[in-house]
Each structure stands twice: as structure tokens, then as C-alpha cells.
Amino acid sequence: MAGEFAFIDWLRQRTPSHRRVQIGPGDDAAALSWLADTSCLVTTDMLLEGSCFTLEGSAIQVPGVAPASARRIGRKAMAVNLSDIAAMAGVPVAAVVSVGLPKQGGQALAQQLYLGLRDIADAFDTAIIGGDTNSWDGPLTISVTVFGEPGPGGVIRRSGARPGDLLFVTGPLGGSILGKHLDFTPRVREALRLASLVTLHAMIDLSDGLAADLAKLCAESRCGAVLWAESIPLSEAARCLGDARSPLDHALGDGEDFELLFAVRAEVGRKLLREQPIPGLNLVAIGECVQQGLWLEQKGQRQPLDPVGWTHALD
Amino acid sequence: MAGEFAFIDWLRQRTPSHRRVQIGPGDDAAALSWLADTSCLVTTDMLLEGSCFTLEGSAIQVPGVAPASARRIGRKAMAVNLSDIAAMAGVPVAAVVSVGLPKQGGQALAQQLYLGLRDIADAFDTAIIGGDTNSWDGPLTISVTVFGEPGPGGVIRRSGARPGDLLFVTGPLGGSILGKHLDFTPRVREALRLASLVTLHAMIDLSDGLAADLAKLCAESRCGAVLWAESIPLSEAARCLGDARSPLDHALGDGEDFELLFAVRAEVGRKLLREQPIPGLNLVAIGECVQQGLWLEQKGQRQPLDPVGWTHALD
Numbered sequence: 001m002a003g004e005f006a007f008i009d010w011l012r013q014r015t016p017s018h019r020r021v022q023i024g025p026g027d028d029a030a031a032l033s034w035l036a037d038t039s040c041l042v043t044t045d046m047l048l049e050g051s052c053f054t055l056e057g058s059a060i061q062v063p064g065v066a067p068a069s070a071r072r073i074g075r076k077a078m079a080v081n082l083s084d085i086a087a088m089a090g091v092p093v094a095a096v097v098s099v100g101l102p103k104q105g106g107q108a109l110a111q112q113l114y115l116g117l118r119d120i121a122d123a124f125d126t127a128i129i130g131g132d133t134n135s136w137d138g139p140l141t142i143s144v145t146v147f148g149e150p151g152p153g154g155v156i157r158r159s160g161a162r163p164g165d166l167l168f169v170t171g172p173l174g175g176s177i178l179g180k181h182l183d184f185t186p187r188v189r190e191a192l193r194l195a196s197l198v199t200l201h202a203m204i205d206l207s208d209g210l211a212a213d214l215a216k217l218c219a220e221s222r223c224g225a226v227l228w229a230e231s232i233p234l235s236e237a238a239r240c241l242g243d244a245r246s247p248l249d250h251a252l253g254d255g256e257d258f259e260l261l262f263a264v265r266a267e268v269g270r271k272l273l274r275e276q277p278i279p280g281l282n283l284v285a286i287g288e289c290v291q292q293g294l295w296l297e298q299k300g301q302r303q304p305l306d307p308v309g310w311t312h313a314l315d
Numbered sequence: 316m317a318g319e320f321a322f323i324d325w326l327r328q329r330t331p332s333h334r335r336v337q338i339g340p341g342d343d344a345a346a347l348s349w350l351a352d353t354s355c356l357v358t359t360d361m362l363l364e365g366s367c368f369t370l371e372g373s374a375i376q377v378p379g380v381a382p383a384s385a386r387r388i389g390r391k392a393m394a395v396n397l398s399d400i401a402a403m404a405g406v407p408v409a410a411v412v413s414v415g416l417p418k419q420g421g422q423a424l425a426q427q428l429y430l431g432l433r434d435i436a437d438a439f440d441t442a443i444i445g446g447d448t449n450s451w452d453g454p455l456t457i458s459v460t461v462f463g464e465p466g467p468g469g470v471i472r473r474s475g476a477r478p479g480d481l482l483f484v485t486g487p488l489g490g491s492i493l494g495k496h497l498d499f500t501p502r503v504r505e506a507l508r509l510a511s512l513v514t515l516h517a518m519i520d521l522s523d524g525l526a527a528d529l530a531k532l533c534a535e536s537r538c539g540a541v542l543w544a545e546s547i548p549l550s551e552a553a554r555c556l557g558d559a560r561s562p563l564d565h566a567l568g569d570g571e572d573f574e575l576l577f578a579v580r581a582e583v584g585r586k587l588l589r590e591q592p593i594p595g596l597n598l599v600a601i602g603e604c605v606q607q608g609l610w611l612e613q614k615g616q617r618q619p620l621d622p623v624g625w626t627h628a629l630d
Binding site for chain 1: 453
């Protein structure tokens with residue numbers, strides 16, 4: 001295989017047909033069929049070597065982030081986008097992928113990335129319909145864009161929470177750096193099931209950390225929130241880290257849990273707690289929306305919650 | 316402005332409303348309205364510092380590529396994608412943009428890139444509906460994905476050329492490195508006008524060089540082609556380069572002309588030549604499709620045409 005176009009041929013041979021794909025890889029643009037009067041959801045995320053991940057065998061290391069295979073990194077690059085579609089309670093349909101590959105070993109790397117991308121795309125019936133393959137002297141760069149359509153409850157935004165709503169998460173939080181940040185399964189199915197059962201007022205996926213993402217949901221909804229410290233589910237990883245920060249601090253501040261945080265009417269929330277209608281999932285109420293402010297209630301005391309979390313500094 | 320989220324706020328304040336945008340930047344995903352039973356065209360291109368461009372003031376240089384401002388690079392990142400939509404005779408609708416920014420000076424750079432992206436997106440009524448902003452220690456990375464819908468002639472692929480078709484280009488070729496590779500205007504309007512006037516059998520935009528892109532069009536169409544050397548329009552830049560390669564070699568081999576190459580029935584082609592129906596554009600017939608092979612006819616002699624051009628080497 002000699003270059004970009006041979007790689008595209010390799011891809012095309014491996015691209016299965018998909019009912020929504022009219023034109024797949026290999027033309028100037030791809031084409032999807034789209035249903036009548038349906039919104040088109042779009043999300044995009046870029047993963048950068050040395051910032052978001054450490055690649056096995058590469059000299060570029062991120063302190064504290066264990067090296068991962070190209071296949072796991074490819075899987076993650078797709079999964080973070082699927083998680084964004086889940087956060088809108090949408091159905092993923094298709095994806096395009098652009099990569100900046102090292103000149104040395106780029107071919108093998110591209111194939112492993114592709115297998116990882118397909119691992120999770122196939123699991124969610126998401127077609128990879130195109131992309132752009134480049135080689136350069138810089139670190140590995142992957143950009144994925146995913147298209148989806150609304151699920152049974154329509155598009156769920158961050159902006160619909162109201163004072164009095166109960167806040168839920170779909171799983172235990174914190175410490176994802178020990179592995180979950182790579183190997184999580186995006187909550188696409190769970191979001192669709194929830195949206196088919198109840199009216200979701202607002203939803204976001206936890207990528208930057210509970211406190212930071214809650215702050216975003218509240219800012220969009222123009223309300224505040226109280227988190228109940230004792231109710232926040234702590235992951236095994238958050239308990240295992242054993243550093244200076246408590247497991248609760250990890251659950252509040254660590255990024256990349258990729259669980260969903262959502263708001264529902266209190267009555268609906270109590271029904272969800274009673275019935276736990278999502279197979280394999282323990283829905284946990286972790287707080288409630290209030291008029292304003294972000295608060296953490298611990299041992300009966302309410303204190304301001306700092307919306308700490310991961311952010312890309314720009315100066 | 317302290318980081319990624321402040322930058323997103325800056326963007327949101329500058330994002331005008333657009334009839335097709337239901338959800339713009341600032342949620343987990345954006346949402347577009349889509350017309351009933353209309354295909355969704357998708358294309359994506361990634362620009363990498365030191366590979367595709369030289370950024371003013373940066374230590375990373377591409378030999379022979381003059382430094383350009385962030386604004387011009389932003390414009391190009393959008394324009395190359397619009398050119399892909401033009402190549403399908405489509406109408407661009409919206410775009411998402413992901414960037415990997417240097418930590419030092421990233422904010423000012425991001426704003427300049429955005430202004431450049433908007434310069435050309437606005438000119439084609441294309442909304443920027445979302446993206447992903449990252450900072451890292453690597454060179455500048457920009458990935459743009461554009462969505463479009465079919466124009467009046469439907470989706471024009473690379474695969475419909477037939478022996479006997481005339482081959483046309485929309486402008487002079489070669490030497491784009493002197494400036495056109497940054498400042499070209501994608502042939503969106505010209506493609507739509509053409510598609511409304513005649514049946515286009517096949518089309519591609521010239522990004523990798525005439526010979527290389529002709530080879531792709533022919534491979535997809537399962538036919539061959541003869542180029543008429545004396546008919547190929549040579550750009551001023553191709554004549555000015557004054558290096559070891561002839562202007563014709565530049566026109567055949569240089570990438571990033573971003574003109575359109577298209578095939579039409581011979582009779583239709585003769586009508587186009589007679590009527591020149593596109594204002595401001597001189598349509599030039601540069602050859603014809605044949606059963607097989609790629610050929611260059613020069614002074615009455617037919618010789619094999621080497622599909623040289625730009626490719627990303629992968630090893």
C-alpha cells in the first residue's frame with residue numbers, strides 16, 4: 001500500500017453497505033438519505049496525541065495517562081461523538097473521520113484506528129461514510145463528526161431544566177483515567193429508552209466533569225442546582241486512586257465519565273427511582289434544580305459548588 | 316477570555332441566526348432542519364500546519380509555501396470543503412470546525428481563524444453550527460466538515476463519464492502555490508448554474524492535480540481519457556514559476572487549483588463551447604473520454620499520461 005489512495009481503496013473494500021448511505025467513501029462528498037422533515041443532529045470531537053491520549057510506542061507521553069493501542073484510541077474517537085448524540089437522546093446514523101498520521105508507520109496506524117472506529121460504530125449501526133487521510137510530521141490527530149436524527153422524545157437540549165426538577169446520573173463517577181475514558185460504552189440506547197418512557201427536560205453527557213457539566217446545563221437552563229454529596233455514586237476507580245483528592249472530589253471534578261446527567265420533573269424522577277426501568281442501569285438521583293447558584297449539600301450543610309473540571313486553556 | 320468555554324461564548328455572540336439552524340454552537344450537538352426526502356451531502360478536510368500551510372510567525376515552515384495569516388488559512392479550510400460540495404453540484408448548508416491550537420497565542424489565533432472561516436462561509440450562506448476547540452503542544456490543526464444538499468441537477472458523481480464525452484475545466488491551471496491555493500473561490504455557483512443548464516455526467520474538483528484527478532474520475536467511470544495538451548488552459552502562475560518544469564507540467568501536476576473538471580455528452584459540450592453560458596467563466600474543452608487508458612495528445616502524438624500529483628505518502 002503506497003499512499004492515501006491505496007488506503008482509501010482498502011477502506012472501500014471494508015465498508016459494508018448501509019441502508020442510509022447513498023454514496024460512501026471515494027467521491028468528493030458522501031451522501032446519506034434523510035427522512036422527511038427530520039432534523040439532522042451534528043457533533044464533532046477532535047482527539048490529539050499528547051493532550052487527550054498516549055499512544056503505545058510513541059515518544060509523546062501524557063503524564064498519568066497510560067499508553068493505549070491505536071485501536072482503543074480509534075474506538076474512543078468515535079465513542080465520544082456517539083456520547084454527544086446520546087446526550088441529545090438522538091439516534092446516530094453516520095460518521096466521517098479525518099486523521100493526521102505520522103509519516104513513519106502511518107499505514108498500520110491508520111488501519112488499527114479504523115478497526116477501533118468500526119468496533120464501536122458497528123455496535124451502534126453507524127456507517128463510516130468518508131474522511132480525509134493526511135500524513136505529517138506532527139503528532140497523531142483524529143477528528144470525527146457524527147450525524148444523527150432525533151429519537152422518540154425529540155431532541156433533548158441542555159436548556160430545559162426547571163427549579164424543582166430532580167437531577168439524575170446513569171452511573172458511578174470519577175477516576176475514568178484508570179480506563180473508562182477509553183473503554184466506556186456511550187449511553188445511546190439508555191438515552192433512547194429513557195426518552196421513550198418519560199419527558200426529559202434537559203440532558204448533557206459528562207465529559208468535562210460533573211460539577212463543570214452541571215454548571216453548563218444550569219447556565220443554559222437559567223437555573224441553579226443542589227447536589228447531594230452522599231447520593232453521588234462513586235466509581236471503584238474514584239475510590240482506588242488514593243491520591244490527595246477524595247473519591248467525591250474525583251466524582252465531581254474528573255472528566256470523561258461519559259455518563260448522562262439529566263433533569264426530569266420531581267414526580268417523574270420518583271417514578272424512575274421506584275421502577276428503575278432501564279435494564280442493567282441503576283438510575284441515581286443526585287440533586288435537584290433550584291432558582292439559582294450551584295451548591296453541594298453535605299451532612300446537612302449547603303456550600304457553594306465550584307464548577308471545576310477539565311477545560312482547554314487558551315491564552 | 317480564559318479558555319475554551321469563554322471562546323465558545325465569544326463564538327455564540329457572533330453566530331447569526333440561519334433559517335436551517337435549529338441548534339447552533341453550545342449544546343452537545345447542533346441540529347439542522349432538513350428538507351423532506353433530500354439527500355445529505357457530507358465532506359470533510361483537515362489542514363495541518365507544516366504540511367498544508369505555513370502560518371505567519373510560526374517556526375514551522377513548509378519549503379516553498381509562503382507564510383499566510385491565520386485568517387487566510389481559516390478561509391482556505393472552509394473553502395476546500397465548499398469546493399467538494401461544488402464538485403457534487405450541491406448547495407452547501409452548514410459546517411462544523413474542530414481545531415487543535417497552540418497553548419501560546421491560541422485565543423487570538425482561534426479568533427482570526429474563525430473570521431477567515433466566516434469570510435467564505437458567509438459568502439456561500441453556510442452556517443457554522445458547532446465545533447471542538449482544543450489546545451495542545453502540537454502544530455495548528457483544523458478540521459472542517461460541511462453538509463450540503465443536492466442542487467437542481469441532483470448529485471453529480473465521479474462515476475458517470477462515458478467514452479465520447481467531452482472533458483471541460485472551469486479555469487486555467489497550475490502554479491496555485493503562488494497564491495490561488497489560499498485565495499481561490501470555490502466553484503459552487505458555477506457548478507449549480509451548469510447543473511441547471513445541462514446534464515453533467517461526472518465531475519470532480521481539482522485538488523490533487525489535473526492528471527491525478529482525471530485518473531480518479533476515469534477509474535470511477537471505468538473509462539479512459541485523452542487530454543489535448545494545446546487546449547489545457549495555463550494559468551499566469553504556471554507560466555511565472557520559471558523552474559525546471561514547463562507550464563504544461565505545472566498545469567498537469569500541481570495540486571489545489573480547485574477548478575472543476577467535468578464530463579458531458581459531446582453534443583452538449585459543443586453547445587457549451589458555442590454559448591459559454593456561465594457569466595465570468597470561460598469553459599474550456601481539454602479532452603475527451605475514451606474506452607481506456609490515460610493519454611496526452613501533443614502535436615498530433617498520443618503518449619501515456621502519468622497520473623502524477625499530490626498524494627499523502629503513507630508507509
